[in-house]
Amino acid sequence: MFNCHINVEVCSSIKAVKYLYKYIYKGHDRASFRIDQPDADGNIDEIKKYVDARWVTPPEAMWRIFGFPLCANDPPKASKSMLTEYFKANQNHPWARNILYKDFPGRFTWQKGKKYWKERVERYQIGRIVSANPSEGERYYLCVLLNHVAGKTSYEDLLTVDGRLCGSFREAAERLGLIEADNTLDDCLTEAEQWAMPCSLRRLFATILVHCEPGDVRGLWDRHFEPMSDDYRRSHTCRIEVEQMVLLDIRGMLQSMGKDIADFSLPCIDDAFDPTEGEAREVIEESNVDFDINDTKLASSLNLEQRVAYNEILASVERGDGGVFFVDGPGGTGKTFLYRALLAKVRSKGNIAIATATSGVAASIMPGGRTAQSRFKIPLSCDDGASCTFTKQRLIMTPGFRITC
Numbered sequence: 001m002f003n004c005h006i007n008v009e010v011c012s013s014i015k016a017v018k019y020l021y022k023y024i025y026k027g028h029d030r031a032s033f034r035i036d037q038p039d040a041d042g043n044i045d046e047i048k049k050y051v052d053a054r055w056v057t058p059p060e061a062m063w064r065i066f067g068f069p070l071c072a073n074d075p076p077k078a079s080k081s082m083l084t085e086y087f088k089a090n091q092n093h094p095w096a097r098n099i100l101y102k103d104f105p106g107r108f109t110w111q112k113g114k115k116y117w118k119e120r121v122e123r124y125q126i127g128r129i130v131s132a133n134p135s136e137g138e139r140y141y142l143c144v145l146l147n148h149v150a151g152k153t154s155y156e157d158l159l160t161v162d163g164r165l166c167g168s169f170r171e172a173a174e175r176l177g178l179i180e181a182d183n184t185l186d187d188c189l190t191e192a193e194q195w196a197m198p199c200s201l202r203r204l205f206a207t208i209l210v211h212c213e214p215g216d217v218r219g220l221w222d223r224h225f226e227p228m229s230d231d232y233r234r235s236h237t238c239r240i241e242v243e244q245m246v247l248l249d250i251r252g253m254l255q256s257m258g259k260d261i262a263d264f265s266l267p268c269i270d271d272a273f274d275p276t277e278g279e280a281r282e283v284i285e286e287s288n289v290d291f292d293i294n295d296t297k298l299a300s301s302l303n304l305e306q307r308v309a310y311n312e313i314l315a316s317v318e319r320g321d322g323g324v325f326f327v328d329g330p331g332g333t334g335k336t337f338l339y340r341a342l343l344a345k346v347r348s349k350g351n352i353a354i355a356t357a358t359s360g361v362a363a364s365i366m367p368g369g370r371t372a373q374s375r376f377k378i379p380l381s382c383d384d385g386a387s388c389t390f391t392k393q394r395l396i397m398t399p400g401f402r403i404t405c
């Protein structure tokens with residue numbers, strides 16, 4: 001009766017909801033460009049431009065590629081936050097100006113409804129200030145400033161050092177000599193130790209090594225080893241073994257950030273403790289991707305066109321001669337169906353098949369899918385010197401098959 005392809009979706013899992021969401025919001029493929037002058041007042045209708053020439057990709061990636069902010073609070077004090085109200089409290093209460101932001105909850109209580117700091121009259125209480133990771137850039141330097149400088153009455157005041165207005169929180173922290181020493185990195189780890197799990201601490205430690213160039217790496221390691229190894233010490237009593245486990249974990253994290261642990265003055269890794277036998281973390285992750293046994297049966301129900309593509313791609317994988325295939329077709333015509341069949345076939349043979357896409361939503365509909373940026377360490381800012389931090393060591397072990405949506 002219906003001599004056509006009918007796409008029927010059953011909302012039986014969250015993936016189906018994501019799929020429908022993608023359908024509603026992706027719109028049809030189009031590109032619209034117009035070069036015109038701003039209007040008489042110098043205004044450009046950026047919202048209209050965004051709607052007319054929409055490119056569905058992670059918004060932050062586009063934000064970085066084009067290098068302009070998609071939204072901003074200007075001036076930043078337009079909305080009331082705990083920080084802006086801290087500035088106001090400093091203006092109104094001169095006696096509070098020697099209290100650091102992190103100690104403020106000890107003397108004031110935050111009034112959620114009316115959004116202001118009220119002088120504390122009740123019993124002593126412990127409050128916690130949001131912490132920041134060094135890889136967060138300006139947010140981190142703002143925290144560093146707030147942890148060391150009291151009595152500021154505005155953002156401008158916080159950015160002013162020796163009467164000079166600095167262009168960034170980092171510059172202000174540098175001029176105050178707050179980030180030359182490793183103290184701030186020590187403080188950052190010590191603060192995180194109060195609430196973070198050991199695994200998060202190890203990630204933070206690796207992030208500090210990569211982004212903050214600490215002068216005394218070994219000192220940082222010695223001072224924070226205990227909390228970083230808390231989980232391993234529960235199950236292992238031998239200190240050397242625990243130390244090796246922590247080092248191996250940090251090595252994997254550094255590898256995924258494109259760095260080699262040997263570049264840092266940390267204790268040496270004894271390969272006898274390495275269960276991965278030096279295998280790259282990405283290879284282990286991809287090897288461990290499970291395949292759905294039902295997907296291996298999809299091959300038997302491919303239609304004619306899908307089967308042609310399936311056979312040709314698989315033959316190329318088996319011959320190992322490499323190749324690039326472009327699978328195209330209107331929405332709902334079975335491209336993902338074909339990918340699932342291929343991924344299951346390659347993975348069921350114990351080989352690695354990497355499924356990547358340019359957006360998280362597209363990646364989520366493929367088994368074991370990841371964004372290409374995440375898997376291949378593609379930088380979000382594409383300037384002249386940009387390159388992937390995916391190392392040669394990992395490329396040697398690259399899979400026989402890769403799908404990119």
Ligand SMILES: Nc1ncnc2c1ncn2[C@@H]1O[C@H](COP(=O)(O)OP(=O)(O)OP(=O)(O)O)[C@@H](O)[C@H]1O
Binds near residue numbers: 303
């Ligand atoms: N050979 C087939 N046999 C049975 N069902 C199929 C076949 N090919 C595709 N389908 C079904 O058709 C629907 C749409 O297929 P699929 O999601 O693979 O399309 P698509 O081309 O990837 O769509 P989009 O471009 O929107 O992502 C799915 O429910 C899928 O299970």
